[in-house]
Amino acid sequence: MEHAYLGEMTDIVLGQEFLTWMWYKSESQAGRFKADSGEPFALFMEQRVSVTGGEGDAKETTSVSGLLSELREAKIGLAMGKKVSKALVRIEADAEQWTATLKAEDFSLSSFKTPKVETRREEGEDPDSAFLEKMYLMERGLAFLDCVFLEFLALRFSGGWKEEAAAVGRWMAQDA
């Protein structure tokens, strides 16, 4: 058993609400988002979603996966009051693609895939060029994700959150 730390409950609450909202948001606007710079990008949550509800021994998690599925069982879970605890996120911008599994409570990323980097080196090329390109792509993908989180934070701590939460609730009820 790990020790509780400062902000642990907030990590769980905010992280799960964010992933839940992001699913609603990406579906309601067909995945279309805009970065701070104005650059458009697409973000989808698909193929793999886990929803969690309850506390302690009564905690219950449903994980649903499917290539072209609507992840209906996960949505039924949401309608029952569960929230998204983990999801596979796909981001597209400028014909490039990133995918990663994002965990709600600590925002750790697993299986993070960036667009492909050419690792074969041309003669005279900087030995670090593949690394630098990889880091550039990684941070570019993360910046899109952070942008969506900031949009969520702004909403979550504004007067408009109540209305937004009601819209999320309607989306859950309609699909379940």
Place this chain on the structure above:
Amino acid sequence: MGFLSASASFTRYRIIEEIPDTLWPEIADRLRRNAFKDIDHTSDERSFGWVAFDDMLDADWRTAPPQKGEFITMGLRLDTRRVSPAVFKKHLALALADEMARMEQTKGKAYVSRDRKTELKEQTKLRLMARTLPIPAQFDVVWNTTSGVVYLASIQSKLRALFEDMFTMTFDLHLEPMTPYYQALARLGEERASALEDLEPTIFV
């Protein structure tokens, strides 16, 4: 799996203090002072420390400097010796049987005291450790010196704790994990900290 592999798993941190200018020229020395030490020829259970990003056998940065563009790169190497429980059980049984036989011969009764048993356990463990090769592992670390963000190629909580301690010990800098709470705190400001800590969950349905 490191950052250069097709698929990476990682955790993000942010450095929260102002970084003193004097730190930059000391980076390589500080890494060397906390470099990984090999335990192949000892019976130590584990060893950890920094190695070069591109070469886990280079704990002296002979092959390449830690700087790559705006990034500082390093590997956190962790070697661990593990004796299989089944192997341990067998060798402990052998040691106990030997001891029993010896006691019967010298004292006339086959008896091993509790203290002696504990001692035999320790000895067996040490003997087997010395015969086991440590399992090496390297976790990539990349520090973006422009943004102050540090990436650790692991999501395991024990490794994360080890890395946080090592980083602070090496550079005298503290790391804040970029979890939802800390990101919200950075955005909303310290004065909203208590509101954030008591945040009520939203009921969507």
